[in-house]
Amino acid sequence: MNQIEDALSTFNSGVYVVSAKRGQEINGLTCTWVMRVSLDPVLVAVSVGKTRYTYDLIKEGGAFAVSVLADGQEDIGRFFGSASGRDTDKFAFYPHEAKATGAPILSGCAAWLDCKLLHSYDAGDHTLFVGEVVDAGVSGSPALIFKSSDFA
Numbered sequence: 001m002n003q004i005e006d007a008l009s010t011f012n013s014g015v016y017v018v019s020a021k022r023g024q025e026i027n028g029l030t031c032t033w034v035m036r037v038s039l040d041p042v043l044v045a046v047s048v049g050k051t052r053y054t055y056d057l058i059k060e061g062g063a064f065a066v067s068v069l070a071d072g073q074e075d076i077g078r079f080f081g082s083a084s085g086r087d088t089d090k091f092a093f094y095p096h097e098a099k100a101t102g103a104p105i106l107s108g109c110a111a112w113l114d115c116k117l118l119h120s121y122d123a124g125d126h127t128l129f130v131g132e133v134v135d136a137g138v139s140g141s142p143a144l145i146f147k148s149s150d151f152a
């Protein structure tokens, strides 16, 4: 690793499954590049690679949900971060439910946010999707902290 990658690897983050719905189709991907970006209104941003299948669903569906993975959900992070919705129905393997926007939310997660897409910003090979939080919930389980060794 070079110095830039070494420096960036010191950032701490949670592990999130960002999901969306387009028509009857649902999908999601593991993301660590997720952050709050406004107090009022409450806005969150997720950085999604342009080649990801979920990218198209967020753009065309106009909404996304964020499931904050809980301690012990490393397997979900690994699965949603390696398989693609192009050839795998990832949500068929894990219980989930839909709230206001219809984007799927994983059962047993530490917390969830349901977001209406407000803005999309081009960011290199990713796009920063900014959403207004329209509903949310917390379970009381501690959130999973990202460690690259868990996902090697």
Ligand SMILES: Cc1cc2nc3c(=O)[nH]c(=O)nc-3n(C[C@H](O)[C@H](O)[C@H](O)COP(=O)(O)O)c2cc1C
Pocket (backbone or CB within 6 Å): 015, 027, 028, 029, 030, 031, 032, 033, 034, 047, 048, 049, 051, 052, 053, 054, 055, 077, 078, 080, 081, 082, 083, 084, 085, 086, 126, 151
């Ligand atoms: C720990 C971890 C973190 C990841 N973080 C991101 C991220 O922040 N943004 C992103 O676009 N992809 C990220 N990925 C890669 C996607 O989750 C992966 O390419 C996924 O298979 C795409 O699924 P899709 O094609 O169904 O959308 C991450 C993967 C892992 C394992």
